[in-house]
Amino acid sequence: MTTATNQPKSNSGAGSELSTERLLHMYKQMVSIRLFEEQVNDLYTRALMPGLAHLYIGEEAVAVGICEALNRDDYITSTHRGHGHCLAKGAAPDRMFAELLGKEAGYCRGKGGSMHIADPKSGNLGANAIVGGSVGIAAGAAFSAKHLGTKQVAVCFFGEGALGQGLLYEVMNLARLWDLPVIYVCENNMYNEYTHFSETTAGEILARPAAFGIPAESVDGQDVRAIYATAKRIVDQVRSGKGPAFLLCNTYRYKGHHVGDVNREYYRAKTEEQRWMAERDPIKIFTDWITGQKLADQAKLDEIQSRAKVEIDAAAEFAIKADYPGLDEVEEDIYA
Numbered sequence: 141m142t143t144a145t146n147q148p149k150s151n152s153g154a155g156s157e158l159s160t161e162r163l164l165h166m167y168k169q170m171v172s173i174r175l176f177e178e179q180v181n182d183l184y185t186r187a188l189m190p191g192l193a194h195l196y197i198g199e200e201a202v203a204v205g206i207c208e209a210l211n212r213d214d215y216i217t218s219t220h221r222g223h224g225h226c227l228a229k230g231a232a233p234d235r236m237f238a239e240l241l242g243k244e245a246g247y248c249r250g251k252g253g254s255m256h257i258a259d260p261k262s263g264n265l266g267a268n269a270i271v272g273g274s275v276g277i278a279a280g281a282a283f284s285a286k287h288l289g290t291k292q293v294a295v296c297f298f299g300e301g302a303l304g305q306g307l308l309y310e311v312m313n314l315a316r317l318w319d320l321p322v323i324y325v326c327e328n329n330m331y332n333e334y335t336h337f338s339e340t341t342a343g344e345i346l347a348r349p350a351a352f353g354i355p356a357e358s359v360d361g362q363d364v365r366a367i368y369a370t371a372k373r374i375v376d377q378v379r380s381g382k383g384p385a386f387l388l389c390n391t392y393r394y395k396g397h398h399v400g401d402v403n404r405e406y407y408r409a410k411t412e413e414q415r416w417m418a419e420r421d422p423i424k425i426f427t428d429w430i431t432g433q434k435l436a437d438q439a440k441l442d443e444i445q446s447r448a449k450v451e452i453d454a455a456a457e458f459a460i461k462a463d464y465p466g467l468d469e470v471e472e473d474i475y476a
């Protein structure tokens with residue numbers, strides 16, 4: 141069982157090839173995702189957001205480490221817990237907040253909400269409320285990239301809960317047979333809703349892609365540098381035509397399954413959450429490395445954090461004040 145204390149240790153050299161500017165950009169991305177999600181929680185608590193949302197707090201290193209290794213026109217498909225993927229791939233926070241609040245300025249003109257945000261301009265083919273629902277979409281995107289010869293790759297993010305979906309195995313089979321440029325990124329945050337993954341997942345996760353001949357490895361999902369370095373190597377290899385790959389990122393969600401899941405002690409101990417936050421926080425791990433390497437001091441990081449907060453607060457304020465779509469367009473952009 142993966143716990144806070146038995147994570148693989150980080151690769152201390154990883155990230156050294158990146159410029160300080162790029163590393164600080166990654167830091168800002170991670171901080172912005174966390175601040176965005178804290179705002180979402182606040183909007184929900186203040187009854188300004190209709191419906192629910194699944195927060196990505198604690199998992200920020202995965203989205204940032206992976207998306208930093210991609211080009212803007214590479215594809216991603218996302219999940220019900222997709223805000224971090226969306227932001228890391230380049231979506232604008234104001235339009236995301238607007239979508240969450242059902243406003244016309246949102247990515248789906250306010251008609252999709254948290255679990256349906258898509259941003260084709262940044263290569264994001266969309267979140268998906270269906271567990272495992274995006275695996276076929278990623279395979280389709282990779283199929284088109286291969287046959288059009290565009291050299292794009294498709295990253296398919298999913299939680300370990302999707303390992304119980306048969307469609308995943310159908311597409312991994314085809315992806316291998318057809319050597320599709322697709323990368324399966326399994327974010328194991330240890331819980332499928334309210335159940336520990338060990339109660340739902342038989343055998344070794346990495347044995348599953350291996351059964352199809354898909355190269356598979358795992359990485360510490362709290363270490364953005366290790367994720368970036370691993371993703372960069374895998375992306376280069378997949379882009380060069382070697383076919384699909386699978387990356388397991390071991391991580392943890394700090395909050396409930398969704399914003400309303402506040403009393404969680406019946407399925408996981410508070411001490412477990414506290415241990416992850418104290419010992420394995422991805423922003424703290426990155427902060428310690430940046431300051432330890434003397435790439436920036438704490439004052440500089442605090443300044444970046446303050447800037448990110450001003451931007452995220454302004455984006456939320458924009459969405460709160462934005463207009464709802466008019467009644468006359470209630471049937472527009474609706475396909476099903």
Ligand SMILES: Cc1ncc(C[n+]2csc(CCOP(=O)(O)OP(=O)(O)O)c2C)c(N)n1
Nearest residue numbers: 221269270271299300301302329331332333
């Ligand atoms: C096909 C399907 N079955 C069940 C659900 C209900 N459901 C929503 S999220 C979730 C758990 C998903 O766990 P995981 O894939 O590990 O993602 P996480 O929530 O941990 O990020 C379930 C069962 C669903 N949305 N789709």
